[in-house]
Amino acid sequence: MNFDRPKTFLKHALLGLSLLGVAAQASAQTVVEDAWVRATVPGQASTGAFMSVTASADSKLLEVQSPVARIVQIHQSSMKDDVMSMQEVTSVALPAGQPVVMDPSSYHVMLINLVGQVKEGDKVPLTLVVEDGKGVKQSIAVEATARALNAPDHGSMHDHSKMH
Amino acid sequence: MNKLLTRRQVIGGMSVLSLGVLAGCGDSNKLSFKYGKDLSDKIAGRTFKLKDPQGNVKTLSSFRGTMPMVFFGFTQCPAVCPTALARAAQIKKLMGPDGDTLQVIFITVDPERDKPEMLDAYVKAFDPSFVALYGTLEETAATAKEFGVFYEKIPTGDTYTMSHTATSYVYDTRGVLRLGLSHSLSAQQCTEDLLTVMEVC
Numbered sequence: 001m002n003f004d005r006p007k008t009f010l011k012h013a014l015l016g017l018s019l020l021g022v023a024a025q026a027s028a029q030t031v032v033e034d035a036w037v038r039a040t041v042p043g044q045a046s047t048g049a050f051m052s053v054t055a056s057a058d059s060k061l062l063e064v065q066s067p068v069a070r071i072v073q074i075h076q077s078s079m080k081d082d083v084m085s086m087q088e089v090t091s092v093a094l095p096a097g098q099p100v101v102m103d104p105s106s107y108h109v110m111l112i113n114l115v116g117q118v119k120e121g122d123k124v125p126l127t128l129v130v131e132d133g134k135g136v137k138q139s140i141a142v143e144a145t146a147r148a149l150n151a152p153d154h155g156s157m158h159d160h161s162k163m164h
Numbered sequence: 165m166n167k168l169l170t171r172r173q174v175i176g177g178m179s180v181l182s183l184g185v186l187a188g189c190g191d192s193n194k195l196s197f198k199y200g201k202d203l204s205d206k207i208a209g210r211t212f213k214l215k216d217p218q219g220n221v222k223t224l225s226s227f228r229g230t231m232p233m234v235f236f237g238f239t240q241c242p243a244v245c246p247t248a249l250a251r252a253a254q255i256k257k258l259m260g261p262d263g264d265t266l267q268v269i270f271i272t273v274d275p276e277r278d279k280p281e282m283l284d285a286y287v288k289a290f291d292p293s294f295v296a297l298y299g300t301l302e303e304t305a306a307t308a309k310e311f312g313v314f315y316e317k318i319p320t321g322d323t324y325t326m327s328h329t330a331t332s333y334v335y336d337t338r339g340v341l342r343l344g345l346s347h348s349l350s351a352q353q354c355t356e357d358l359l360t361v362m363e364v365c
Binding site for chain 2: 041042044048087150
C-alpha cells in the first residue's frame with residue numbers, strides 16, 4: 001500500500017519531532033491509524049468506523065466518504081446520567097500533533113444505509129477530507145478492517161490516549 | 165376471641181410481608197452493591213408484553229427462574245449497544261457456571277427499523293443465549309416508561325439516530341428488580357454485583 005509508507009515515515013518523524021521539526025517544514029500531513037469498522041449481521045442498516053487521526057498542523061476533519069454506505073456522517077457520542085446521546089457534527093478539530101481518537105464513546109464515523117453486509121475481516125475503504133488552517137483540503141484514503149460485531153470497543157489506541 | 169383474631173391478622177400480615185423468607189430467599193429489601201445501583205425498592209418491568217423474533221409473546225414471568233438482565237438499544241447504534249452486549253457476553257463467561265442463570269434481554273427502542281430476523285441475528289452474534297424483544301411503537305413506549313428508560317429519535321440529515329438510557333436492569337430469579345448497572349462499569353465490576361444478586365435468591 002502506498003499509504004503505509006508516509007504513515008511509517010511520519011511515525012518516525014514524530015518520534016524525533018522536537019529535534020528535527022520535520023512536520024513543520026512539510027505541508028500539513030494527516031496520519032490515520034488503527035482504522036476499523038464494526039462488522040454487521042445481514043440486513044443491519046448501519047455501523048460505525050473508528051480510528052485515530054493525527055494531523056501535523058492544526059486542521060479539521062470535514063467529512064468521510066465510503067463506497068460501502070449511502071450516507072456517511074460524523075457523530076459524537078456523549079453520556080449524561082447514563083443516557084447515551086448521538087449528535088451529527090460538521091467537523092472535528094485536529095490539533096497539531098495530537099492524536100484524536102475516534103472511538104464509540106466520542107467522535108466516530110457512521111456508515112448509514114450500508115450497501116451490503118460488512119463481514120469480519122473485510123477491508124472497508126474510507127476517504128477522509130481534512131482541511132488545514134490555510135484552507136487547503138487534503139484527501140486521505142484509508143482501508144479500515146472490519147472487526148467482529150462483538151469486538152470490544154476499547155482497542156490499544158484507547159489506552160494509548162489515556163497517556164496524554 | 166378478640167385476641168385470637170388479632171393474632172391471626174398479625175400472622176397473616178406477617179406472612180405476606182415475609183414471603184421472600186418463606187420461599188427460602190434472602191429477606192433483605194435492600195441490597196448493598198459495590199458498583200451498581202440497588203433498585204430493590206423499585207417496581208419496574210412487571211407488566212411489559214413484547215414479542216421475541218419468533219413471534220412468541222414474552223413477559224417478565226416468561227423468564228422466571230433465570231436472572232434477567234434487560235438492556236434497551238437499537239441495532240444501528242454504533243457505540244453503547246454493541247459495547248453493552250459484548251460486556252454482557254463477557255460477564256456471562258466471568259460468572260462461570262452461574263452464568264447459565266443470566267438471561268440477557270435486549271429490547272429495541274427502534275422497532276420501525278429493527279426487524280425480527282435481523283434483530284435476532286444481531287443479539288445472537290454476541291451470545292446464542294441472548295434474547296431480543298420488540299413491540300409496536302406504543303408497546304415500546306409503554307415498556308420504556310415502565311422502566312423509566314429515556315429514548316428519543318435524533319434526526320441526522322435524511323435519517324435518524326437515537327439517544328437512550330444505557331443502564332442494564334437486573335432481576336433476581338423470582339422476578340424482583342434488584343440492580344441497575346451503569347454503562348461505565350466494567351464486566352468484572354458487573355459480575356461482582358451480579359453474584360451478590362445470586363446470593364439473595
